[in-house]
Amino acid sequence: MKIVLAPMDGLTDTYAREILTAIGGFDLCVTEFLRVTDTLFPQRVFMRRFPELKPQDNQKISHTNSGIPVFLQLLGSDPQAMAENAAKAAALGSVGIDLNFGCPAKTVNKRDGGASLLKYPERIYHIVSAVRRAVPDSIPVTAKMRLGYEDQSLTMDNARAIEDGGAEWVTIHARTKTDGYRPPAYWEALAPVSETLNIPVIANGEIWSPDDYHLCRQRSLCDSVMLGRGAMVMPDLALQIKQDIENITEDQLQASLNWSQVVAYLEQFYTLMSANTELKERYIAPRLKLWVKWLMPTYSQAEDIFVLLKKIKDSRAAMDLILASVDKN
Ligand SMILES: Cc1cc2nc3c(=O)[nH]c(=O)nc-3n(C[C@H](O)[C@H](O)[C@H](O)COP(=O)(O)O)c2cc1C
Structure with a gap:
């Protein structure tokens, strides 16, 4: 079971990643998205978005100071440009590459990126497989998607395209692009996907408490989750969830942060x-x-x-x- 800190543009920058992983409970972080058009970014662009590529003192490259790995997230629609930038990030030391197929922002979707690609599973397949081919086998390639663009009719096709493209796992934000961030999150829509795919499915959306985690797990049949806004509201949420599912004795139990x-x-x-x-x-x-x-x-x-x-x-x-x-x- 994994708990991943969600990429949130403008919120989970390197400093917030540092603090939240120091508090604990997280197994992995993903950077805020780096938008790829048709160019190969110079090194400084990667470093700005992803300062963990330039580690300080005893810090491991592409890890927070607490030793939690950080994957770079790329957003874009051109398989070749995505592949070249992913290869460069891997060469700079990124221990994983995550691909964004979920961003609902108008400016991003208008330019054919993020959630707008959910209308075209075959394009998602081409992007994932191009990136997979471009980076060394030892570097996991993962992807994050929503249930769909306007409706859920292509959820399975998109998730399969990600699996067939060679991704290590897929994170699914349990809402369509049209749903935006409006509650609820449709956790139950993840169950058929997690039952069908051979790769793990990580559930995401509307987990604000350990109780939400349990309900999400029950409905989605996913053990692993990605936490976003819930971690900003309750910085020890990941830790509380971990404590809740591990067999912890009364005296090991940590109180919530005051x-x-x-x-x-x-x-x-x-x-x-x-x-x-x-x-x-x-x-x-x-x-x-x-x-x-x-x-x-x-x-x-x-x-x-x-x-x-x-x-x-x-x-x-x-x-x-x-x-x-x-x-x-
Ligand atoms: C301010 C903000 C910025 C976000 N930026 C990104 C991003 O850069 N990449 C991404 O894949 N998702 C992004 N998301 C979506 C989150 O990763 C997550 O899928 C969403 O917030 C639902 O999870 P939550 O209910 O746990 O917050 C963003 C969400 C918010 C609120």
Whole structure:
């Protein structure tokens, strides 16, 4: 059973990957998507999206500091360009390549990428197989899809195309492109796929608690899951799920993170971002604020400070306000 941290453009950057894998429970991360058109990217583009390719100190290449592997996600529709970029990423040290067939964004779909490819299983097959041929056998190629574009009629065909193309596993976000992010997620639609395919199917969508995990597993017949927004709202969700399914004795059981522990992780998040001198101030404060906003459903303290926090532009001042919220409690 695997728990994968979802790629989320604008949320799960290298710093958030670092923090969430330090908290624990995750077995794998996938980078935010890198959009491939018809060119082979220079090395610096890979490094910017995927700084784990330039490891620090004892860090392993393409792993977080906690030793969790990170796969590069590519999004595009041209098999050759996808293959060339995947081969370059592999040569730079990426330990896996994930292919995005799920992005619903208009700008991406208009240019023939992401979920729009779900209308054409044969094109998905060509992309996966071209990438598979281009990277060494030792590097897994995986793919992420939705149930379909407008409806679920091609779910199985697309999943088979991914398997036939040589993917190691397929992650399925249990909604169509048209469903967007509107609940519910149709976990039951994954069951026939996971029963039919020979490769593992990883279930994704609307897992916000260990109870959701159990329900998703029951309905989808998938053991492994990918967690996205749930991990931003409850940073120890993966850990709680792992604890729930492993035979853990009462005294080994870890309590959920309290606010002061979460703030300590936010401070690490801030410190990691601030240590990167190339990172602009206008990146750091918004990231901090955004994570506090995501934490609001779980932590009332996040809700208490958000109105004030929203107005602060300076990242140090934002961090100080977050730290002060611990002293008050
Ligand atoms: C802000 C945001 C950005 C996302 N960016 C990506 C992305 O870069 N690649 C991808 O495959 N999916 C992306 N997704 C989809 C998520 O990986 C995931 O499939 C979706 O959020 C459903 O899972 P969840 O309910 O656990 O969040 C994004 C989702 C959100 C909310």
